[in-house]
Amino acid sequence: MTGQSHRGAVTAKNWIVLLAIIVVASAIGIAFMLALRWFPEQGSNVAPDIDTFWDVLVIVSVPIFVAVTTMLLFSVWRWRQRPGEEDLDGPPIHGSTKLEVIWTIVPTIIIAALTTYAAILLVDIQAAPAKGTRVVNVNGVQFAWDFETQTPDGPVKTAKLYLPINEPVKFNVRSKDVIHDFWVPAFRLKVDAVPGITTTYNLTPTKLGTFDVVCAELCGLGHAYMRQTVTVMTRERYDAMMARLAAPAGTPAPATDGAAADLGKTMFVAGNPATGATACGACHTMKAAGTTAATGPNLDEALKTANAAAITEMIVDPNKQVAAGYSKGIMPANYATTMTKAQLAALVKYIDQSVHGKG
Numbered sequence: 001m002t003g004q005s006h007r008g009a010v011t012a013k014n015w016i017v018l019l020a021i022i023v024v025a026s027a028i029g030i031a032f033m034l035a036l037r038w039f040p041e042q043g044s045n046v047a048p049d050i051d052t053f054w055d056v057l058v059i060v061s062v063p064i065f066v067a068v069t070t071m072l073l074f075s076v077w078r079w080r081q082r083p084g085e086e087d088l089d090g091p092p093i094h095g096s097t098k099l100e101v102i103w104t105i106v107p108t109i110i111i112a113a114l115t116t117y118a119a120i121l122l123v124d125i126q127a128a129p130a131k132g133t134r135v136v137n138v139n140g141v142q143f144a145w146d147f148e149t150q151t152p153d154g155p156v157k158t159a160k161l162y163l164p165i166n167e168p169v170k171f172n173v174r175s176k177d178v179i180h181d182f183w184v185p186a187f188r189l190k191v192d193a194v195p196g197i198t199t200t201y202n203l204t205p206t207k208l209g210t211f212d213v214v215c216a217e218l219c220g221l222g223h224a225y226m227r228q229t230v231t232v233m234t235r236e237r238y239d240a241m242m243a244r245l246a247a248p249a250g251t252p253a254p255a256t257d258g259a260a261a262d263l264g265k266t267m268f269v270a271g272n273p274a275t276g277a278t279a280c281g282a283c284h285t286m287k288a289a290g291t292t293a294a295t296g297p298n299l300d301e302a303l304k305t306a307n308a309a310a311i312t313e314m315i316v317d318p319n320k321q322v323a324a325g326y327s328k329g330i331m332p333a334n335y336a337t338t339m340t341k342a343q344l345a346a347l348v349k350y351i352d353q354s355v356h357g358k359g
């Protein structure tokens, strides 16, 4: 048996209360959302525009969320089933063309307006860079970025990104293997690094300091280690830095044994940012170096019986023999080119001594 449950129409008083709730809750919601610090400091010329865009999205979407939630809760409360109404049915509804037109057109206008705003903003901040803009080639590879900057002394390859403040820069982003995504949160812009094509964006760093560079596309087991830094410096410091990095290789080899051990440890713990050699300690545990990472084998155990020659081979050609239980392709295979012979020798000597307790 069916019957009808009537609760009476929504009164003008109901509407006033509902509207008041929506207005007050929206105001509180917007104030709260705008007070939160969503982003890191603004490090580029485009950051303020993008943060403003975010604020606009917050201001538009909070009232919609609040209104929908309020009406939903009101309906659940108002038309809830009461004892004895288990077999009743609501009055039949035949739709309302007027309502349907409104709830199609209003969201369409809101979305179209926001999309237009976003498109104009994007075109605006990605206007073609002026001629002569500094170009940095950004290369993604599992699992590191390297940066190649043209300088008067030739190209300089670094694992840390260096930029002068208040000078526009264009990034040419490429990948050598899978899809990565070049992102400096403080700069706000990001773009995929796609094998086979070059993607770009340009901006002007506006804040001195060191900021994170991260990969924003899950690219394999070492994805989380794909974190480097960008240092924005004054033009004078930048020029001096580039001139130093562009100096021909073959920096004087350390003279004494003590210095060689220091160099070996430095290579292990810090790698060689200037050439893109990732620090071993980022992935390996080795007691003497004080590192505890577990992406690769614990070297104290893995190298118990290995001699210097074997260690050298495992470093320069890690895919020749992959350690049991680990995947191929995580350990960088570029150490033969990112380290000088002297650095490699010092590193191997340091590891050999460390794991065999001769340190």
Ligand code: HEC
Binding pocket: 143, 222, 225, 268, 278, 279, 280, 281, 282, 283, 284, 295, 296, 297, 299, 302, 303, 311, 314, 315, 318, 319, 321, 322, 323, 324, 326, 327, 328, 329, 330, 331, 332, 335, 351
């Ligand atoms: C991104 C992470 C990562 C970095 C950086 C890294 N490795 Fe590895 N390494 C691995 C993984 C994973 C394996 C195991 C798979 C393999 O053998 O290729 C491995 C294997 C090894 C092995 C062989 C161990 C065995 O049991 O056979 C040695 C030796 C080694 N790494 C030394 C180094 C040294 C020295 C450096 C720095 C120059 C370094 N690794 C940098 C991840 C890394």
Ligand SMILES: [Cu+2]
Binding pocket: 140, 143, 179, 180, 181, 215, 216, 217, 218, 219, 223, 226
């Ligand atoms: Cu990546």
